Amino acid sequence: MNMIFRLSASVAVIAGLTLSASAQEIVLRSSDTHPDGYPTVEAVRHMGELLMERSHGRIGIEVYHSSQLGEEADAIEQTRLGVIDVIRASFGPFNNIIPETKVPSLPYIFRSTDHMRSVVDGDVGADILAAFEPHGLIGLAFYDAGARSFYTGNTPVRSIEDMAGQKFRVMQSDLFVDMVVALGADAVPMPYGEVYSAIQTGVIDGAENNPPSYESSAHVEVAGYYTLDEHLIVPEILAISKSTWDRLSPEDQALIQQAATDSVAYQRELWDAAEAAALETVVANGAEIIEIDKQPFIDAMAPVYERYVDTPELQDLVARIQAVE
Ligand code: BDP
Numbered sequence: 001m002n003m004i005f006r007l008s009a010s011v012a013v014i015a016g017l018t019l020s021a022s023a024q025e026i027v028l029r030s031s032d033t034h035p036d037g038y039p040t041v042e043a044v045r046h047m048g049e050l051l052m053e054r055s056h057g058r059i060g061i062e063v064y065h066s067s068q069l070g071e072e073a074d075a076i077e078q079t080r081l082g083v084i085d086v087i088r089a090s091f092g093p094f095n096n097i098i099p100e101t102k103v104p105s106l107p108y109i110f111r112s113t114d115h116m117r118s119v120v121d122g123d124v125g126a127d128i129l130a131a132f133e134p135h136g137l138i139g140l141a142f143y144d145a146g147a148r149s150f151y152t153g154n155t156p157v158r159s160i161e162d163m164a165g166q167k168f169r170v171m172q173s174d175l176f177v178d179m180v181v182a183l184g185a186d187a188v189p190m191p192y193g194e195v196y197s198a199i200q201t202g203v204i205d206g207a208e209n210n211p212p213s214y215e216s217s218a219h220v221e222v223a224g225y226y227t228l229d230e231h232l233i234v235p236e237i238l239a240i241s242k243s244t245w246d247r248l249s250p251e252d253q254a255l256i257q258q259a260a261t262d263s264v265a266y267q268r269e270l271w272d273a274a275e276a277a278a279l280e281t282v283v284a285n286g287a288e289i290i291e292i293d294k295q296p297f298i299d300a301m302a303p304v305y306e307r308y309v310d311t312p313e314l315q316d317l318v319a320r321i322q323a324v325e
Helices: 039-054 072-081 113-121 123-130 174-182 192-200 211-216 250-284 295-299 302-308 312-323
Strands: 011-014 017-020 026-031 059-064 086-090 137-143 148-152 167-170 186-189 206-209 225-232 236-241 288-290
Touching (some): 026 039, 039 059, 059 250, 072 086, 113 123, 174 186, 174 302, 192 206, 206 211, 211 250, 250 288
Parallel strands (some): 026 059, 026 086, 167 186
Antiparallel strands (some): 086 236, 148 225
16 A cells, blocks of 8 residues: 555566566655646656656656545545655645644735745745644645635625625635635535535535636536635645655655655646636636635635734744745
8 A cells, every 4th residue: 555665576587587577666656636637646747757767767656646545635644644655735634733834824825826936945935844744744845726716606706795695615624614704605624526516516605726626626617607816825735654754765765855846846837837728728618707806805814814823933934924025
């Protein structure tokens, strides 16, 4: 199940020829909720290619996409336990576990994707990555997830007042529940894979996500009003199980860290292209993109900051992020 140490001694002797069945000694199993071809899936694949090349075929990554290893919150638990080796996930499902992850998950904390990139590339990013270790994970890198906005099936959100009476799915994070409540709506935490049918059957009125997820999950088919309020620019984490990590040599750890770091530029490139393409595709499929005055949304977030930025350490982290140009 977990990291497989394959013996390169596994050989086949056929008609006097000795063939090495597999030179790969370490196979890391990686989980992603997104489908094949999605920027995060492709970036981890790229990381695996870099690793194969640099380890001369000794270390590889098997990427399991489309939640094949379980929905995100479960896959995170499995990675903390060492059953899965590598996880690519949103910061959201970590909020209830790792306090530092609440800060980059605060609504409107980042002024833009560029601001987010500068923050995570600097010392604040390094401190946030380090916060994963006491929780059974080694944070390797941040990936991009653009900006998340609300989308609905029946009642379009053209102003903050239209949030009232609507029920939105959020990731499994108390912070996101309170964020939606602060906007005057109701929130239901639920796994990503259940959202489509929940909207279709009217259990919820809508959800919120970035354009590539809105498109690739096909949520656009059941919720055609996409309101560009861009409440969250929440980055994503690429992490390795600490139990896997502790069984690797320092040399192999360095190779893995470097390959992860080097995959970031590739992911950003794919991300930028996917984001632009997704908006075009959803419009072509009949979605209405609604421009909105964000200020009332921003103003409504004060109680969320008060409630979740609840220690001097987290207050300091917020101030450091705001100070980055
Ligand atoms: C996507 C994130 C993914 C989350 C999903 C969600 O990339 O990690 O699982 O949103 O809303 O944008 O659950």
